[in-house]
Amino acid sequence: MKGIMRKTLLAALSLTGMSHARAETASTSVMQPMPSYIDGVMPVMDQGVWVHGLLNQLEGRVASQDSSFRWDGEAWIGGDYNRLWLRSEGTLTKGRMSDGDQELLYSRSISTYFDLQGGVRVDLDSGPTRTWGAFGIQGLALYQFEVQATAYVSDRGRFAGRLEGSYDIPITNRLILQPQVELNLYSKQDKVRGSGAGLSEIDTGLRLRYEVWRKFAPYIAVTYDGALQQARRFAHERDDSAGNLRLTFGIRSWF
Structure with missing residues (x-):
């Protein structure tokens, strides 16, 4: 019985850690969006208009x-x-x-x-x-x-x-x-x-x-x-x- 309870607790902790990791990854992806690539090449920002x-x-x-x-x-x-x-x-x-x-x-x-x-x-x-x-x-x-x-x-x-x-x-x-x-x-x-x-x-x-x-x-x-x-x-x-x-x-x- 004790063995079953120990395994259940470890599984719960593992799922909690995975949930936190996913949340952090999602937060990072929102805060720091990855640049979009076209054919594997990062675009050059040369289309702006200046005075x-x-x-x-x-x-x-x-x-x-x-x-x-x-x-x-x-x-x-x-x-x-x-x-x-x-x-x-x-x-x-x-x-x-x-x-x-x-x-x-x-x-x-x-x-x-x-x-x-x-x-x-x-x-x-x-x-x-x-x-x-x-x-x-x-x-x-x-x-x-x-x-x-x-x-x-x-x-x-x-x-x-x-x-x-x-x-x-x-x-x-x-x-x-x-x-x-x-x-x-x-x-x-x-x-x-x-x-x-x-x-x-x-x-x-x-x-x-x-x-x-x-x-x-x-x-x-x-x-x-x-x-x-x-x-x-x-x-x-x-x-x-x-x-x-x-x-x-x-x-x-x-x-």
Whole structure:
């Protein structure tokens, strides 16, 4: 009799333990769901949609006579492969806006570091408005050089090109030196806008920024913007400055 009671007690304890184990397993499966696999491969989370904006230049360029205010910024919405871009830049000098370039672009990733882009550019400032179709490439070249090359065709059958490049040189974790250059060229002259055939304009600078926090960085710089070749002659005919080397103060920010 005692043997039968002992066996019954052990069986009851065993069933209780199994019940607790199943409850714990069920609780674990609810709290920590296992990832779903397709054909034995874990899916890559690359279909999200994000928004990013960068105010690369918001600066005052100081000179004895031709001080100016300049901005250069961009924003995009999309994922890892497809994005919609909005770009804007321009310069305000003595109440007159120049170099006003507004672009709406679609980009498609073609490699880990480069995107193809295409869209529309509108020169919108104090001068005559010009509209262009745009096609280009942008990304990170060897040693983390940020480069962008864009070709344009206007509604008047003219062609243009722009080459931009910059490179961040960390001095400390927060202090960063950035050389930058932008070159513009045109197939034909556009005298009313001050653009000459061939290499027409240059905008370059050496900026030293301090990242107070990662999204906000004031900077000091030496910048030069000027007309080249035929465009330089147009500037002299209008009694405008053909080039300015200036001390510059600005802010770089992103979200």
